[in-house]
Amino acid sequence: QKEVEQNSGPLSVPEGAIASLNCTYSDRGSQSFFWYRQYSGKSPELIMFIYSNGDKEDGRFTAQLNKASQYVSLLIRDSQPSDSATYLCAPQSSGNTGKLIFGQGTTLQVKP
Amino acid sequence: DGGITQSPKYLFRKEGQNVTLSCEQNLNHDAMYWYRQDPGQGLRLIYYSQIVNDFQKGDIAEGYSVSREKKESFPLTVTSAQKNPTAFYLCASKPNRDYGYTFGSGTRLTVV
Numbered sequence: 001q002k003e004v005e006q007n008s009g010p011l012s013v014p015e016g017a018i019a020s021l022n023c024t025y026s027d028r029g030s031q032s033f034f035w036y037r038q039y040s041g042k043s044p045e046l047i048m049f050i051y052s053n054g055d056k057e058d059g060r061f062t063a064q065l066n067k068a069s070q071y072v073s074l075l076i077r078d079s080q081p082s083d084s085a086t087y088l089c090a091p092q093s094s095g096n097t098g099k100l101i102f103g104q105g106t107t108l109q110v111k112p
Numbered sequence: 113d114g115g116i117t118q119s120p121k122y123l124f125r126k127e128g129q130n131v132t133l134s135c136e137q138n139l140n141h142d143a144m145y146w147y148r149q150d151p152g153q154g155l156r157l158i159y160y161s162q163i164v165n166d167f168q169k170g171d172i173a174e175g176y177s178v179s180r181e182k183k184e185s186f187p188l189t190v191t192s193a194q195k196n197p198t199a200f201y202l203c204a205s206k207p208n209r210d211y212g213y214t215f216g217s218g219t220r221l222t223v224v
Contacts (some may be wrong), residue, residue: 034212040214043202043215044155051210058113088154092214098143098162099170103155 003027006089012109019024019076021087021106026070029042031095033065033072036088038105044088048074114139118203124224125190133188133219135203141214142207144186148198148210150174152223161186190221198223 005024011021021035032051036044041089050056050063050072062075074085086107090100116137125131135144143162147155158168161180175194180186186205190197200220204213 008152032210032212036212043218044213045215046212049212092210096209097160097168098206099145099160100213102155103145104152105200 002103003101004089004091006087006103006106008104009107010109011106012111013079015081015110015112017079017110019079019083019108019110020084021074021076021108023072023074023089023090023103024070025072025089025091025101027091027094028067028070029099030067030091031094032092033063034090034092034100035061035063035074036090038086038088040085069090076108079108081110081112084108084110116203116205116214116216118201118219120219121170122216123219123221125221128192130145130189130191131221133190133201133203133221135186135188136184137186137205137214137216138184139205139207139214140183141205142183143205144180145204145206146170146178146186146188147202147204149202155202156157158188197210197221 035048038044044061048063050065056063064073086105088105089103119134145160146158159178161167177189203216
């Protein structure tokens with residue numbers, strides 16, 4: 001079992017729709033969770049983080065966390081073609097190293 | 113502006129040659145990390161350092177070496193022992209355990 005699992009996609013949605021990206025993780029001690037967006041050929045950029053169970057909203061983005069189910073998701077409302085990228089889920093490893101464990105990413109395609 | 117700088121952007125290595133990738137940050141972050149990304153794959157941890165003069169191996173440290181003589185700098189050397197070094201290398205830093213990474217723009221290494 002991989003430490004962090006994401007559907008590689010591509011996930012294709014029409015412009016204006018809601019895109020739902022999912023992630024499961026194996027480290028029950030993980031307390032902090034991060035979502036990164038990576039455009040082709042570029043480095044990842046942090047778009048959301050969540051520490052507590054429930055929902056966290058920031059603009060068009062909503063992160064959802066369920067620690068009991070070891071599940072974290074990212075919703076993108078009113079998807080735009082500029083949202084087309086790979087989205088990386090990254091729980092922080094338990095212990096005191098601070099390191100993040102990355103999934104392989106889900107590629108999102110938003111079609112005009 | 114504060115940030116994390118990687119150089120060079122592109123690097124070509126001949127067989128049997130050691131090369132060094134530079135990573136410098138002016139964010140006053142304590143922890144720094146090196147990742148490798150292969151096409152269509154997630155990020156794999158090579159080395160990390162949480163404090164000056166101390167560093168730890170990640171999941172794929174064989175064939176790589178690092179130093180952390182200054183808080184701002186964390187160079188990565190790809191040695192001739194690394195048999196498949198062609199990849200996108202990403203350096204990241206963070207201020208403390210519960211924050212996400214800030215990434216540099218990456219170095220794309222190719223063996224010629």
